[in-house]
Amino acid sequence: MRAELARLRDSIDNIDAAVVHMLAERFKCTQQVGHLKANHQLPPADPDREARQIARLRQLAENAKLDPAFAEKLLTFIIAEVIRHHETIAKSS
Ligand SMILES: C=C(O[C@@H]1C=C(C(=O)O)C=C[C@H]1O)C(=O)O
Numbered sequence: 001m002r003a004e005l006a007r008l009r010d011s012i013d014n015i016d017a018a019v020v021h022m023l024a025e026r027f028k029c030t031q032q033v034g035h036l037k038a039n040h041q042l043p044p045a046d047p048d049r050e051a052r053q054i055a056r057l058r059q060l061a062e063n064a065k066l067d068p069a070f071a072e073k074l075l076t077f078i079i080a081e082v083i084r085h086h087e088t089i090a091k092s093s
Contacts, residue, residue, distance in 0.1 A: 027082070034086040038093040044086030050079055 037044065054072050061071035 023078070026078070027085075030082040031085060031089075034082075034089040035093075037086060038090045044090055045083045053079075 034044070036042075054075060057071045057075050058068040061068040
């Protein structure tokens with residue numbers, strides 16, 4: 001039992017590391033989008049794009065047998081942080 005628990009926890013740690021690295025890459029992209037938007041006087045948030053992303057992610061979650069409501073909550077949480085960054089970039093440019 002102990003060996004199996006340790007093996008599973010090793011995998012969980014690897015997955016958590018991958019999530020952190022993927023999020024870091026995503027934020028690198030969204031920071032660039034924030035600068036593009038600020039340079040072209042576009043608003044920090046794009047609700048139409050967000051609605052499309054949420055619909056897409058919910059479908060992906062369903063296919064992957066992940067709770068779509070959880071997937072939506074997670075994406076909404078991430079996007080809120082991105083918009084906060086974009087507002088900061090817009091204010092400072
Ligand atoms: C990154 C963008 O800015 C905002 C953040 C989004 C995101 O994190 O996916 C999506 C839409 C925008 O509200 C964008 O417009 O593409």
